[in-house]
Amino acid sequence: MPYSGTLITVLTGAIWGAVSMIVCGVTLTLVTGEIAIPQVGAAALAGIASALVVVLGGGLGRIVRSMLISAAVMFVVLMAITFAAPFSLPLERASLFQAVALLAFLGSVSFANAACLKGTTLGAMTRYDREVVYIRVFKGLGFVLFTIMVALPFYVMVMTSLKSQQSLLGNPLDLSIDLSQGIAPLFRSYVELFTKYNFGTYLTVSAVVSVATVLLTLLFSVPGAYAVSRLRFPGRSMLSRSILLIYMVPAIVLVIPLYAVFSQLGLRNSLIGLLIVYPATTIPVALYMLQGYFRGLPAELEEAGLMDGLTRMGVILKITLPLSLPALASVSLYVFMIAWNEFLFAFMFLDDPDIFTLSRGVVALNSSEVPRQHLMAGAVIATVPVLAIFLWFERFLVQGLTAGSVKG
Amino acid sequence: MTVVDNDAKGSVATPPKGIGPMQRREARLAFFMLAPTFLIILAIVMGPLLANFWISVKPVGLADLRPPSVLVNERERGKPKAVGDAVTLEYRLRNSSQDKEIRDVVLTDTLPAGFIPDVVPEGCAIEGSTFTCDLGTVPEKWRERLRLEGTVQAAFLAEDRIDHNAVVTGDSDNVLTNLEFTLENFYAVFDGDEFWSVLRVSFYYTIFGTGGALVLGLFAAQLLNTSFKGRGFLRGLFLFPYVSPVIAVAFTWVVLFDPFSGTFNALLTKMGVVASPINFFGQRAVEFSLFGIPLEFPLALSTVIAFEAWRYFPLSFLFILARMQSVNTDMYEAAEMDGATPMQQFWYISLPQLVGILSVLFLLRFIWTFNKFDDIFLLTGGNAGTRTLTVDVYEKAFALSNLGAGAAVAVVVFVVLVTFASLFLHFSSKEEGL
Known part of the structure; x- marks a missing residue:
């Protein structure tokens, strides 16, 4: 042409x-x-x-x-x-x-x-x-x-x-x-959410639940990941493979039995119940991410530590963990994000407005009696902390997302 | 002779058979370290998974979670003024259940001080100040009054009591633990057209949602594969939909696309693109005709799929970008020398390199999208032709209060899922693992 x-x-x-x-x-x-x-x-x-x-x-x-x-x-x-x-x-x-x-x-x-x-x-x-x-x-x-x-x-x-x-x-x-109306009327939805709708409590509850989930998850998954990546035992390769399978189990399949059992045990409408379920769903992911990282660390360092008389526990605490701080950071952030954003279990389990997480609290705003700008203000309150953390630690979080997360 | 022989045998190095003590110790340590994880996953994931199968063959509703019990209401009849006056303690008993008997019902109460019982009802006994009644098995809807007559002493009059510490114990059949089974739930699930339409919607949602997210992710990764100013910022921005809580973004979409006060519809109508507002999340289908053939476009389902693609493209974008940056640039230089055009380079070099990650991503995202509940539930509540299997689980179990039927749908979800997962395992052994 x-x-x-x-x-x-x-x-x-x-x-x-x-x-x-x-x-x-x-x-x-x-x-x-x-x-x-x-x-x-x-x-x-x-x-x-x-x-x-x-x-x-x-x-x-x-x-x-x-x-x-x-x-x-x-x-x-x-x-x-x-x-x-x-x-x-x-x-x-x-x-x-x-x-x-x-x-x-x-x-x-x-x-x-x-x-x-x-x-x-x-x-x-x-x-x-x-x-x-x-x-x-x-x-x-x-x-x-x-x-x-x-x-x-x-x-x-x-x-x-x-x-x-x-x-x-x-x-x-x-x-x-x-x-022109000034600053105060501009933020009136936010003021009302914090004064009338208890959002201060929700924010605290969400923060406590998320941080506790991170700590519990690390507590369980660090030794587990170390065992899978460093120690030889029968069934090891099968185990590291089936971890991924477990975190493909859909939450909706678990929710009915957990609802039934937790109702009978009196754990349903309580934060303890959430703190049992959340780590259980995040531990497999965390374990999978961490074992990948532990495997990449040179085993010679740990062997040297063992030769010099450290116990296994000492090796993990003094050698492995300090070396894997970046991985721990990304796992923590990723787990924090999952726990903060979690909706299904919070929605099914919590009835008492005193222990609502933010997700549950915002859902409660979705009614015809609550004006729309309140709903959006609630959404902003739920989004800002997690986005702020994300932007602050973007490097770690992106690492975490690519390392183990295909979940979401 | 024999001694020498033995020595010779010993000097030949043979690998130890079985596992040695060192290795056994290591294995024990490993199991010790894995045990807590193992237990919690067993209790919270595997246990419920099996329990779900159990519940799915049980005729159990939401109301059955509260076990039936005998309720007791205690009051004092007669107004004793002086020592020796008669008074009656009356216990009103009621079976809370409308359809279940309660066995081994026993009422226990502490009698107030200064009360001398005269007439003890049948089946009851008094030992010290403890009053017990063995009521045996009571039928459903059972009501009864127990009267304990007696006279009062000074101690009774002196006290101003509110005595309500009567306790009733009893056993009843718990539907969850008895051995009564039914296939009713599964009949209910597979019976009727609803199930098949739900299954179809699930697959549309999963296939197009996953595909959309992958295509968008591939496109976004192409954009950010070159380095330029502001690239880090854009990468951060592109991850927003995935990082934000689902409730926040789902409600934002609902507000944005609202037919009456939504910004998007206002834009479309005011700028003259459409005549009247479109109810994106509420309208099941839009009819149109192509070459005279009447067709239906599933509007609400498409909007939900668009949301899915929008929310999860960041994930595929991250993976694809990471893979693209590890592609050796020599190949592009060689292709350039040979006169390959940019499109040819993309088709014949980039895409083949990405096939592995794309197929693994597709399978994993497929499973996760299939499992997704939150998004559709928050956007449409499963109305307007967007009900997927996962939403159906919730609807059956909690909206219709039939836990058994919900669990039966959950079993279907799980079976479909196991099929996908085995497919995934089959492929991931060949393709690059994640």
Whole structure:
């Protein structure tokens, strides 16, 4: 195809113009609450203009200059076609945000076109060069798609929790923060959850249960993992294999018998019951992760310790554990995450609001009598600690996730 | 001669037969260290697993968990004013169960001080101040009044008692422990169309949810395989859906896609994409026609599947990224020299390298998605055509209060699962293990 380059340039420009306009328009709507209907067709045309400028200007050398020219051309095209209303809003409404959105649109399209169409000509292109452009466009779209897909629900969660009932019902699109009312009314859902709905207790209970689960799990799984990885005994390989099988047993199969037995033993509506079940479900995972790590440690160090008169216990405490601190950290974090996020057993076992975990407490908010912003505030309270820990120790947690976790 | 012979024999080094004392000690230590783990898993995982089979052949409901008992209410009749006045202690007894007898019922009470019994009811005896009545076996719905007549002394009048310490003991059949079995639960499960539709929904959910999460994860891993500024940030962000508690993200989706006040529907309607709001989690199917053939699109199920893919793509993304970064770059350089295009490099170099991890991930995620209960339960509660087997277990056992039927569905879940697990073991021995 003699003009394949032209076709690619036009398509790339149109895609970026349209996508960027939709993203900027929707963002503008969500931030200001004004209903901005993005002019997708006009934006696509502007994108094509920008792409042509970038490709033609590529010969001129300076990339920054061609991007500036492209932005200027786009501005003219967009304004001319949409009669100076690129978001279907009169310019005097939310002018500042509209200007920012417009700038973001011009900048992002120019940048995306420049990045994707580097080295493109309007003439014929080889298959290799064409595919390079396809992949750049796909990756670019992927970044936009994934970022929005992941960030949007969390953004909605946080913003909804800061709104009031009337404004939520009045305009569900308005996710702006009204700072003029002051700080205190902004967080009224949170204040109410902690004062009226007992969320302080839930937070404490969740923290206690999760930390205790981590400690119990380590207490059981460290010796177990050490035995499986270092000591020779009959049935060892079978055991290390069947550990994985055990943690594929679905919780829903266990819940009915445990419910029945714990009811009769009086353990059901108690934290002790949870602290029996949680470690039992996490020990296999922890054992599996730890034994993999222990196996990687040099056995000679431990043998040296044994020769120098340490007991097995001494070897584990003084040699193996200090060497495996990173693994212990990832296992602990991973188990903490499982216990903190656990829902099924907390939901089935706990009836007494004094010992609700956060998961159970948030479920209790899901009724028609409790306003939605309270539910979202509860979700934020449940999410923030675990996300904070995750971001703080991301390295360890990612290690933990890849080391043993296929569970979830 | 013989001595020399023996020496010669001894000098030939032979490997010890069986296990030596050192090794035996090591094995003992290993079992000692593994025993606690072993016990807790036996008690909390294996035990319930077997108990589930037991319950599934039992006619047991939620109410049966409270064992039937004889309730007693004790009161004083007659108002004694002076020494020698008559008074009656009355015990009202009732069997709490509507359909079960209670055996060996014995009432025990401590008589108040200063009470001299006159007439002792039949089957009762008084020893010191202890009053016991052997009531034998009482039938269901049984009610009885026991009257103990007597006179009072000064000590009785002096005290202002509230005496309610009568105790009744008795044995009753516990449905959970007796030897009465039934296949009723399984008939109920397999009878009717509901089960097959539930099974079908389970498989759709599992296959498409797993596949979606894998495809998204593969795509995300491609994005982050090159190094650029902000890569660490994006990697952290991409893991958010998986790390956050399921209740938080599930309720956020419900709020986001709400037909009346949800942001997503408001966007769609206000921007003119759809005419009226879509009830993503409440509408069973959308009808449309393709070339004149009427078709149905299972809306709620698809939304739930989308949630599943969204929440679990981070996991496959992490694994695939880790695998991709260990691929030798020489191969790409060689392919580049030979003129392979980027797509060809992906198809013929990257993908074959990833097949191992992809298939292992698929099998494991398949099992885990099949086991999943929380997500669907929180999103739709199993309504609008999204009821999977796991949700069905909950519905039968707790919403309909029929533990036996729930356990029967759980047995089905377990059987399907064992099939998958053996498949997994079969494949994981060939593919790279995790």
